[in-house]
Structures are given as structure tokens and as C-alpha cells.
Amino acid sequence: MSRTTPVLAETGQAEVVLVGCGLPNRGMGWYHAVQMLDKKCPSASLDYIVEPWFLGGGADSPAGEEFKEFKDATEKSHDVKFVSSIADLPPPAAPRLALISGRTADNPKLLTESIAMGSKCIFLEKPGAPTVVELEQMKAEADAANVEVLMGYNKNVCKYVRMTREFAETIPGSHVTFVSNNAYENTPESLGECFERNAEGMLKNMAIHELALLASFYDVNVDNIAAVTADKEFSSMQTLGGPSGEERTDFDKIKFTIETKNGNKVSVAADRCGGTDSYATVSDTDGKEVFRYYMPDEEDKSHVKELEAKYPTAMPYFFTQDPDYITVKERVAKHTVDGEPAQGVATLNVAIETLKVAEYLTPMLQEQLK
Numbered sequence: 001m002s003r004t005t006p007v008l009a010e011t012g013q014a015e016v017v018l019v020g021c022g023l024p025n026r027g028m029g030w031y032h033a034v035q036m037l038d039k040k041c042p043s044a045s046l047d048y049i050v051e052p053w054f055l056g057g058g059a060d061s062p063a064g065e066e067f068k069e070f071k072d073a074t075e076k077s078h079d080v081k082f083v084s085s086i087a088d089l090p091p092p093a094a095p096r097l098a099l100i101s102g103r104t105a106d107n108p109k110l111l112t113e114s115i116a117m118g119s120k121c122i123f124l125e126k127p128g129a130p131t132v133v134e135l136e137q138m139k140a141e142a143d144a145a146n147v148e149v150l151m152g153y154n155k156n157v158c159k160y161v162r163m164t165r166e167f168a169e170t171i172p173g174s175h176v177t178f179v180s181n182n183a184y185e186n187t188p189e190s191l192g193e194c195f196e197r198n199a200e201g202m203l204k205n206m207a208i209h210e211l212a213l214l215a216s217f218y219d220v221n222v223d224n225i226a227a228v229t230a231d232k233e234f235s236s237m238q239t240l241g242g243p244s245g246e247e248r249t250d251f252d253k254i255k256f257t258i259e260t261k262n263g264n265k266v267s268v269a270a271d272r273c274g275g276t277d278s279y280a281t282v283s284d285t286d287g288k289e290v291f292r293y294y295m296p297d298e299e300d301k302s303h304v305k306e307l308e309a310k311y312p313t314a315m316p317y318f319f320t321q322d323p324d325y326i327t328v329k330e331r332v333a334k335h336t337v338d339g340e341p342a343q344g345v346a347t348l349n350v351a352i353e354t355l356k357v358a359e360y361l362t363p364m365l366q367e368q369l370k
Contacts, residue, residue, distance in 0.1 A: 008079055009045035009094035014336040017048040017119070019086060019110050020102025023063050024070040025314040028125060029101035032329065034311075037078055040326045044097070044333035048081050048089060049074075052102075055084035086113040092120070097336040099123040099329070101152075104200050108134050115145045121336040123329065125152040127208045127358065128351045130200055135355055139348045150332050153212040153346040153354075154324035155278075157331075160295040161213060164280035167293075173285040177267040178210045181274030183316045186252075188240050194272060195250045196242025202251040203358040203365075207270040211361075212346055212354045214258065214266055221353045222360045224260045230368040231255035234269060237369050249366075256365055276316040296320050 009015040016036060021029040036046035054067035071082050083089065086098075098114035100107055100122060107129050114122055122142065128151060129135040142149045155161055161178075168174045184190045198205040214220035234255040241247045255269035282291035296304050300323065307319040318325075328345055335342040346354075 008047045012337055013043055013045040013094065014097040014121075014333040015048075015092055015094040016044045016046045016333065017050060017086070017089060017096060017098045017114070017117075018046060019050045019098055019100045019114060020106070021049050021051045021054070021067070022101065023054070024066060025311060027101070028318075029099075030070070031314070031318045031325065032099055032101055033074075035322070035326055035329065037074065037080070041330040041333055043330055043337055045094070046078075046080055047093075048083060050083055050086050050089070052084055052106075055082060086110065086117050089117045092118040095120045095336045097121050097123060097333055099125075101125045104128075104204075105130050108138055111138050111149070112141065115142065115147050119147060121332065122147060122149045123152060123332045124149050124348070124351070126212070126351070127200065127204045127355050128348070129355070130204075132352060132355050132359060135348070135352050139352065142348070148335075149348040150335070150342055151212070151346040151348065151351045152325075152328060153209055153216075153350070154321055154328045155209040155213060156216055156346050157327045157344045158295055158321075158324050160278070160280055160293045160297065163293045164282060164291065165217060167291045168282045171282060171284055171290065174290075175265055175267065175283045175287075177269060177281045177283070178213060178278075179274075179280065180207060180210055180268075180270040180278045181276065182206060182272045183274075183276050184272045186273040188238075191238065191252050191272060192240035192242045192248075195240055195248040196244060196246065199248065201358075201362060202254060202270060202272070203362050204355065206272065207254065207268060208354060208358060210268040210270065211357050212350060214268070215350055215353045215357060216346060218258075218264045218266045219260055219262055220258055220264070220266070220357060222356045224262060225258060225357075225360070226261045227259040228361060228364055229257050230365050231257070231269075232369060235365075235369055237366065251365070251369075254365060256361070276320055278320065 024030050036044050054064045058064045096119045098119040100110050168176050236253050237251050239249040253271040257267040259265045279294040304319045331342040
């Protein structure tokens with residue numbers, strides 16, 4: 001295929017291929033695109049958007065029409081080429097970064113195709129793959145091709161995580177709890193759609209960011225877990241039908257504490273209907289909360305309001321995490337160009353350990369909540 005658009009990536013920029021844009025205002029891929037189109041990541045040039053569904057089988061659906069409006073407007077205002085398949089891409093004209101933000105089940109295939117089409121580095125959205133086995137196979141494939149895979153665990157670089165960890169270090173014997181919230185309506189229809197769209201489940205989807213924090217900073221891995229205790233008063237598990245009619249059982253909210261064999265103790269809480277803010281707390285040895293830091297903090301709330309006004313129908317959590325999405329993408333794009341380490345960005349090894357923990361915890365917590 002010949003290149004039909006100008007070479008966009010300038011010196012010092014990665015040629016970014018966004019794989020899996022998804023629906024405007026709802027898909028994480030769409031928000032990645034918006035940030036790069038707005039030049040928020042100096043080392044990233046968004047040159048291609050690959051969208052297999054809305055440029056394929058889903059083109060004639062109402063959602064497909066909505067995507068077409070975004071595509072037409074983007075092509076008019078930016079020199080970005082939209083294609084339906086990775087195979088339609090020309091050879092790289094600059095160091096190529098594939099940002100894979102498709103359905104989790106599609107990621108192994110998309111990684112294979114991205115490697116084949118000349119990607120130097122791959123930014124893989126969490127959790128990376130449906131199972132540990134698949135993620136390990138993807139790592140072996142990437143290693144064999146000498147392609148580095150880095151993960152979109154943006155909370156690893158969050159201000160509130162850093163501030164909480166630094167404060168906890170000043171309180172001997174302190175206990176940290178990471179709290180993650182989404183703003184879905186607390187109705188069977190809304191949660192049923194959420195369960196279906198995020199079919200990998202709460203711990204492999206929403207709470208996977210917190211599990212990555214535990215794997216990165218608290219020595220949490222399957223071999224090092226001594227005990228897991230669900231907070232039954234907080235937690236809730238439901239079986240709900242999605243838009244397809246198929247029923248799924250998942251947590252709509254879950255809280256648990258992990259103790260490790262080397263003495264660490266840390267808690268996670270996640271609530272699909274808890275609102276827009278995530279935060280972390282530090283408690284002293286008596287269990288009294290002595291510190292709480294929100295995302296967004298007061299400094300960031302004005303920025304969130306600006307984004308809400310600009311994209312009034314978008315998912316609220318895009319805005320609260322906006323600076324961190326930018327940080328991760330910029331570090332990965334810069335790494336693609338200059339090879340310097342992408343500081344703080346989770347590797348595929350961290351992703352594998354995190355997914356192992358999610359697979360280990362899910363049946364255990366389900367059993368405790370029966």
C-alpha cells in the first residue's frame with residue numbers, strides 16, 4: 001500500500017498507530033486520540049487510526065454513524081488516515097508506536113499484527129489479554145521480535161498515589177487503602193451493559209489498576225499472598241443481563257485486604273457506581289484515618305470542569321485521569337524514539353503478575369461473598 005498522506009511524525013516524534021478507537025465519548029481509544037490530536041503529547045504524532053468494527057461490520061449501526069461523524073471531522077481537521085485493518089498500514093516512516101486499545105479479547109491478535117507491520121514499541125491497554133496464558137504468549141512473541149511492550153497502567157504515575165505512598169512512609173505501621181470509583185447509574189440496565197462491555201470482570205478491568213499498584217509497590221504476587229479478606233459489608237455481586245440478553249455475574253463493588261508473606265498489608269475498594277473521584281487513604285495502627293488524597297485534587301478540578309464543558313457526554317473518569325493518560329503516553333512515545341527508559345511505566349512482566357493476581361482473587365472473593 002502506498003502512503004497517501006504526508007509523513008506527519010517530525011524529528012523526535014513517534015509515528016503512532018491507534019488500534020481500536022471505539023465509540024466517541026465512550027471508548028478509551030477515542031480519548032487517547034483526542035489527547036494526541038490536541039498535541040498534549042509532544043513526542044507522539046497520531047498518524048493512523050485503525051478501527052476494525054466501526055469501519056467494518058458495525059459501520060451501518062447507529063454507533064457506526066456516530067463514529068463516521070468523528071472520522072469525517074477528524075480527517076477534515078487533521079492529516080490522520082483511518083483504516084479498518086492493521087494490514088492496510090504502509091511501512092513505518094518514523095519509529096512506530098502501536099497503541100492498542102481494542103477489546104481485551106482481540107488484543108493477542110492485534111499485537112501479532114502490530115509486530116508484523118513494523119512497530120518498534122507497543123502501548124497495550126490494561127489488562128492486556130483475557131488470561132495469563134495469552135499474556136505470557138504475547139510476551140514471548142514480542143521478545144522474539146525484539147519489540148518492547150509497555151502497559152497503560154496510568155495510576156502508576158498518578159500524583160495521588162505518589163503523595164499517599166510518601167505520607168504512609170512517615171507513619172510506622174500505617175495501612176493504605178486505594179479506592180477506585182466509576183459513575184455508572186445504579187440500575188440493572190446500566191450495570192448490565194457495563195458487565196457485558198467489560199466482560200473480563202471487575203478485577204481484570206476496573207480494579208486492575210489498583211492490582212497493578214499492589215504488584216508494583218507492595219510485593220503482591222500470587223506466591224507472596226498470605227491472606228485475602230473481603231469486606232462483606234461494602235461488597236456486592238450481581239447477575240445481570242446485558243444488551244445481548246446474556247447474563248453475567250460480576251462485582252458491582254468490592255473491597256478486600258491482602259496480607260503478604262513478607263508482612264505487607266494493603267486494601268483495595270472499587271465501586272462501579274461510586275462517583276467520579278478515586279482516592280487513597282492512610283490509617284494509623286489504631287485504624288484511624290490520618291490522610292486522604294483525591295484524584296483529582298483541588299488543583300486539578302478546574303481542569304476537569306474545562307474538559308466536562310468541552311466533552312459533555314464523555315465518560316467522567318477520562319477527565320479525572322487526563323493528566324496521567326498524557327504522562328504515560330508521552331513517556332512511552334519518547335521511549336519509542338530515543339530508547340531511554342519510560343520512567344514509572346508498567347512493563348509486560350508487571351501486567352502478567354497483575355493478571356495472575358486478578359485470576360487468583362476473583363473466585364476466592366466470589367466464594368467469600370456467597
